[in-house]
Amino acid sequence: MANVEVVDQAGVTEKVEGVGVRRRDWLNIAAVSVAGVGGVAVLIPLINQMNPSADVLALASIEVDISKITPGMGIKTSWRKQPVFIRNLTPKEMAEANAVDVSSLRDPATLAERTKPGKENWLITLAVCTHLGCVPLGVTEGENRGAYGGYFCPCHGSSYDTAARIRSGPAPLNLNVPEYKFNSDTVVQIG
Amino acid sequence: MSFPWATHYAPKSAFTQWIDERLPLPRLVYNAVGAGYPVPRNLNYFWNFGVLAGAALGLQIITGIILAMHYAANGAIAFDSVEHIMRDVNSGWLLRYAHANGASFFFIVVYMHIGRGLYYGSYKAPREMIWLLGVVIFLLMMATAFMGYVLPWGQMSFWGAQVITGFFSAIPLVGEPIREWLLGGYAPDNAALNRFFSLHYLLPFVIAGVIILHIWALHIPGSNNPTGVDVKGPQDTVPFHPYYTAKDGFGLGVFLIAFSLFVFFMPNALGHPDNYIPANPLSTPAHIVPEWYFLPFYAILKSFTVNFLWIPAKLWGVMAMFGSILLLFVLPWLDRSPVRSSNYRPLYKWFFWALVVDVLVLGWLGQAPAEEPFVRLSQFCAAYYFAHFLIILPIVSKIERPKPLPMSISSSVLHGEAQESAPYGAGGEAPLVAAAPARAH
Amino acid sequence: MVRIIAFLAGLVFVAALVVAMLIPRQPAVENTAHHFHVEPKQVAFASDGAFGRFDRQQLQRGFQVYKEVCAACHSLRHVAFRDLTDLGFSAPEVKAIAKGWATEVPSVNPDTGEPATRKAIPSDMFPSPYANEVAARAANNNALPPDLSLMTKAREGHAEYVHGLLTGYRPAPANLPVEARPGPGLYYNPVYANLNIAMPPPLVADGQVSYSDGTKPTVDQMAQDVSAFLIWTAEPKLENRKRTGVAVLLFLLLATTLAYFAYQNIWAEKKGKHLPQT
Numbered sequence: 001m002a003n004v005e006v007v008d009q010a011g012v013t014e015k016v017e018g019v020g021v022r023r024r025d026w027l028n029i030a031a032v033s034v035a036g037v038g039g040v041a042v043l044i045p046l047i048n049q050m051n052p053s054a055d056v057l058a059l060a061s062i063e064v065d066i067s068k069i070t071p072g073m074g075i076k077t078s079w080r081k082q083p084v085f086i087r088n089l090t091p092k093e094m095a096e097a098n099a100v101d102v103s104s105l106r107d108p109a110t111l112a113e114r115t116k117p118g119k120e121n122w123l124i125t126l127a128v129c130t131h132l133g134c135v136p137l138g139v140t141e142g143e144n145r146g147a148y149g150g151y152f153c154p155c156h157g158s159s160y161d162t163a164a165r166i167r168s169g170p171a172p173l174n175l176n177v178p179e180y181k182f183n184s185d186t187v188v189q190i191g
Numbered sequence: 192m193s194f195p196w197a198t199h200y201a202p203k204s205a206f207t208q209w210i211d212e213r214l215p216l217p218r219l220v221y222n223a224v225g226a227g228y229p230v231p232r233n234l235n236y237f238w239n240f241g242v243l244a245g246a247a248l249g250l251q252i253i254t255g256i257i258l259a260m261h262y263a264a265n266g267a268i269a270f271d272s273v274e275h276i277m278r279d280v281n282s283g284w285l286l287r288y289a290h291a292n293g294a295s296f297f298f299i300v301v302y303m304h305i306g307r308g309l310y311y312g313s314y315k316a317p318r319e320m321i322w323l324l325g326v327v328i329f330l331l332m333m334a335t336a337f338m339g340y341v342l343p344w345g346q347m348s349f350w351g352a353q354v355i356t357g358f359f360s361a362i363p364l365v366g367e368p369i370r371e372w373l374l375g376g377y378a379p380d381n382a383a384l385n386r387f388f389s390l391h392y393l394l395p396f397v398i399a400g401v402i403i404l405h406i407w408a409l410h411i412p413g414s415n416n417p418t419g420v421d422v423k424g425p426q427d428t429v430p431f432h433p434y435y436t437a438k439d440g441f442g443l444g445v446f447l448i449a450f451s452l453f454v455f456f457m458p459n460a461l462g463h464p465d466n467y468i469p470a471n472p473l474s475t476p477a478h479i480v481p482e483w484y485f486l487p488f489y490a491i492l493k494s495f496t497v498n499f500l501w502i503p504a505k506l507w508g509v510m511a512m513f514g515s516i517l518l519l520f521v522l523p524w525l526d527r528s529p530v531r532s533s534n535y536r537p538l539y540k541w542f543f544w545a546l547v548v549d550v551l552v553l554g555w556l557g558q559a560p561a562e563e564p565f566v567r568l569s570q571f572c573a574a575y576y577f578a579h580f581l582i583i584l585p586i587v588s589k590i591e592r593p594k595p596l597p598m599s600i601s602s603s604v605l606h607g608e609a610q611e612s613a614p615y616g617a618g619g620e621a622p623l624v625a626a627a628p629a630r631a632h
Numbered sequence: 633m634v635r636i637i638a639f640l641a642g643l644v645f646v647a648a649l650v651v652a653m654l655i656p657r658q659p660a661v662e663n664t665a666h667h668f669h670v671e672p673k674q675v676a677f678a679s680d681g682a683f684g685r686f687d688r689q690q691l692q693r694g695f696q697v698y699k700e701v702c703a704a705c706h707s708l709r710h711v712a713f714r715d716l717t718d719l720g721f722s723a724p725e726v727k728a729i730a731k732g733w734a735t736e737v738p739s740v741n742p743d744t745g746e747p748a749t750r751k752a753i754p755s756d757m758f759p760s761p762y763a764n765e766v767a768a769r770a771a772n773n774n775a776l777p778p779d780l781s782l783m784t785k786a787r788e789g790h791a792e793y794v795h796g797l798l799t800g801y802r803p804a805p806a807n808l809p810v811e812a813r814p815g816p817g818l819y820y821n822p823v824y825a826n827l828n829i830a831m832p833p834p835l836v837a838d839g840q841v842s843y844s845d846g847t848k849p850t851v852d853q854m855a856q857d858v859s860a861f862l863i864w865t866a867e868p869k870l871e872n873r874k875r876t877g878v879a880v881l882l883f884l885l886l887a888t889t890l891a892y893f894a895y896q897n898i899w900a901e902k903k904g905k906h907l908p909q910t
Binding site for chain 2 (some may be wrong): 867
């Protein structure tokens with residue numbers, strides 16, 4: 001659009017004035033270009049306003065008390081308005097997870113890589129299926145854990161194992177492990 | 192469009208040709224605001240305000256759509272959601288201040304645009320329809336602005352909604368039911384806030400639609416000009432683009448500078464402190480006033496203080512306030528003078544400037560307390576307002592002896608500022624030559 | 633026909649107004665509050681003017697005054713603890729301020745579901761000192777301490793008004809009519825529109841707050857500091873706004889100048905005027 005105007009303006013003046021016009025054409029071009037730069041600059045806040053606002057960003061880290069989660073139990077908590085699974089694995093579940101041949105996995109990772117050293121029993125993952133974002137079942141007692149004893153997504157049938165790695169179904173990746181750290185033995189900070 | 196010498200759209204490439212044969216939108220734009228629209232060559236800066244009003248509407252629609260992404264139209268959280276925009280949303284403060292001050296600037300440019308129309312007789316034949324559509328736009332703007340001012344749900348929002356819907360309760364018999372219907376309750380609350388939000392979002396698009404009709408109607412007779420004399424030939428006009436696009440570009444820059452001064456350095460100067468207090472249905476602010484652009488009409492409303500001819504003062508005030516705007520609809524038939532421009536109307540000119548002063552004083556009186564001498568002065572000014580349009584204007588147009596009009600726009604131009612345009616000589620020949628290149632492509 | 637109807641309508645409107653103008657007025661009553669009212673005096677704040685910036689030391693002092701004096705009765709419900717980083721506090725300091733805040737945040741006991749309170753965290757808004765309006769009025773002789781977040785934008789006179797009000801308390805003058813004298817639970821303050829305000833003088837003595845930066849805590853200084861703090865709470869993006877504004881104006885001046893010359897350039901042959909060659 002801007003370019004067309006420049007051509008038009010230049011065209012008109014050129015024809016009328018003939019010789020000596022070129023020198024002054026830069027004015028029209030400069031004016032339109034500067035206006036274009038301004039227009040683009042205005043777009044920045046107009047687009048940026050859709051990014052998470054300061055109050056949303058302030059919720060980016062939460063602290064969770066895990067003292068009441070006994071082995072074999074899991075909880076679902078909320079971080080950045082997304083569900084998060086925190087699971088205290090039993091030794092049997094850990095053994096099952098470690099028995100798998102990592103190279104055979106769709107998204108290869110060991111349980112140790114997905115947990116913190118010395119805290120391998122604490123499996124903390126986003127409860128968001130990597131297929132299309134449903135919340136998998138299996139964290140609450142009595143829910144369907146799927147064929148691999150971890151989580152099962154009811155939407156399209158993805159099964160995750162006890163280390164929350166994808167084993168069957170359409171999901172491409174393991175359940176995401178968020179950034180977290182242990183502030184103490186009983187308090188974990190996510191984010 | 193309307194003049195035979197208007198240049199015709201000629202697609203420059205196979206692609207634009209292809210488009211033109213299927214959807215002649217570029218052709219439409221070319222004829223509306225491009226080189227295909229011949230415009231009198233003598234327009235002064237007062238003719239910038241139409242384009243600026245369009246720009247202001249665009250600004251309001253863009254910032255408004257964005258604010259609606261963050262605003263919550265619920266009495267419990269509306270005020271907080273506005274503060275959320277101001278504090279937490281990225282650039283939210285900029286968007287909200289731009290929208291709030293944008294409303295004021297929209298009215299400033301529209302008032303200048305209306306004032307220009309009044310001074311240069313742009314409402315007269317054959318341009319009555321442009322004027323009527325303009326008054327419709329003005330009414331829609333007022334409704335939109337009022338409903339927008341309610342949305343932050345501060346004290347002035349709430350009491351503005353209370354007072355303005357109260358106008359309708361002045362109507363005999365059906366007034367109170369109408370008010371309750373408008374509010375969806377007995378006082379402004381969620382129901383009112385939600386419908387105001389919905390309509391505040393809708394009406395700007397209606398305004399945009401009426402603006403298209405306004406411009407369409409403008410292109411039938413073409414633009415008026417400071418002499419008010421009809422265009423006689425190609426020597427009187429220049430193509431809209433690039434001549435007036437360039438001038439409007441400069442005008443837009445000046446507008447944006449003034450606008451930025453308010454948005455960035457005194458964003459609350461045109462607002463009212465009480466609107467930073469959350470709405471409280473149990474306590475009215477000591478001094479309630481509408482936004483500045485409604486003040487002249489508010490002064491007219493307040494100036495009717497006595498029952499007269501068995502009609503209560505309240506109903507007089509409301510009738511007068513609506514009447515003061517609605518009378519603009521019959522203006523083209525009140526002013527019978529064949530001369531458009533006040534430059535050639537020695538008597539009317541004085542009354543025009545008296546009206547400008549009158550409206551400014553009314554605006555000042557609109558925010559003054561209901562004490563003397565303000566009440567008497569506003570009664571005087573309101574009386575002049577009505578007398579001006581309904582009594583003086585028809586009489587003046589009958590008795591006035593206008594000054595001789597120039598033969599044509601180009602002769603006026605050549606006898607005036609362009610006297611030194613020696614290269615083209617003094618005749619009407621040169622502009623023809625100048626217009627030719629535009630015709631060529 | 634239109635003109636005849638218009639003429640008659642005009643006559644009726646004008647007649648109604650002329651009658652209203654001619655009706656005799658009641659003599660105006662002398663407004664006591666108006667007579668004794670005192671305008672707040674002018675105070676300069678670092679954030680004034682097109683290039684104004686906050687004085688962060690002052691904001692921190694003002695925050696201290698708010699915390700130690702105002703917060704007992706006044707909420708700050710649009711401001712979050714996390715916002716205090718703007719004042720120059722570090723994230724751990726903000727966390728400590730939130731944790732140590734005298735009023736706790738309403739919460740739910742996770743075991744019983746009963747209403748409870750918990751320590752504030754940085755993402756919380758400043759908690760209100762009262763559970764609700766009824767509680768606030770009950771504790772304050774039926775007066776409601778207003779929220780202070782937007783106070784400097786919500787009053788004519790802005791921050792100067794806040795400063796004027798805080799320093800405006802004085803004994804009622806002898807010539808004050810009896811009906812305008814402060815009743816029980818009211819205090820004479822001519823900066824306040826009604827002359828008598830329900831808020832007891834909050835800043836009563838120099839040194840009421842001890843500043844750690846060496847500033848002498850006079851009543852006037854404390855009032856200025858807390859007013860500056862309330863400018864920030866009302867408009868935390870003020871610096872951003874002014875800085876952006878200067879840049880935008882510079883750009884617009886350049887763009888508009890160019891647009892002017894381009895306009896003259898395009899019109900040059902129409903007007904027969906030529907630009908100075910550049």
